[in-house]
Amino acid sequence: MLKHADIWAAIDALARDNGLTASALARRAGLDPTTFNKSKRITREGKPRWPSTESVSKALEATGATLGDLVTYIEGGNRQPRPTATVPLIGFAQAGDRGFFDDAGYPVGGGWDEIPFPEIGDAHAYALEVSGDSMEPLYRAGDTIIVSPGASVRRGDRVVVRTTAGEVMAKELLRQTAKRIELASINPAHPGRSLATEEVAWMARILWASQ
CATH class of the missing domain: 1.10.260.40 (lambda repressor-like DNA-binding domains)
Structure with a gap:
């Protein structure tokens, strides 16, 4: 029972x-x-x-x-633990700097910390440390989000987006067409964004967050 x-x-x-x-x-x-x-x-x-x-x-x-x-x-059992790997930890402020990512959104270079995280099937997954209040109340300063450039992105997913101008932001994907990407702000105090497709360098799905 x-x-x-x-x-x-x-x-x-x-x-x-x-x-x-x-x-x-x-x-x-x-x-x-x-x-x-x-x-x-x-x-x-x-x-x-x-x-x-x-x-x-x-x-x-x-x-x-x-x-x-x-x-x-x-039933009292536990799932088998997933193999643990490490992912690079990049400060969210640093994420906007040129040179941290390639054109596909994969982190490049080195010099950052690494944190252990269960294997998720994307060798290019990385962690971003949240700073500021732009992602409250869901993610707060000091939280760590895990981003997977290789994961498929669907409407309603929370994503990290980098523009061709070098701006990096975390938003919710509202709509994506061949010409535009509509993004909702996670924090209602901050505006959403509507970007032309050619303004977006890459968009990667947020898979997990530690709090």
Whole structure:
């Protein structure tokens, strides 16, 4: 028989395996940071509470996990750990400098730090350390985002875009046509952007964020 504690333990394990706390997982999923807190796991009457289907679905989407992964956690098992590699860590301020990326959006050169990260199938993946407030509330200063130039990009994905003028920005892809790329700002206090295709040097998908 499925118990409340099994579901909550699975959520905790999902967060842990992605290097997050339960509250950081909720924030990354676009939920209230307290959604998965222990205080939310019981009602005011002291009875166990189930997490909502929507919150669980968003947590899975945010981590790239599947329903099958969740079932494995619920059954008390753990997924096999993915092989660990290292990815270059580039300061977000540095990302705008010429010479850090080639025309395809792959980091070139050296001299930056490296951080361990599970293998994601893209040898050119790299990490950007967030600075400033332009990506709040989703990503805050000091957070690290993992970017994969080799991943396919779809509408609704969060992406890092570099213009031919050397500007680097993190946005959400609203629409892409043969002539224009429409981007929404992650922080509503900052404007979105509409760029002609020829103004964009490259666009890479954000796969993961540590918080």
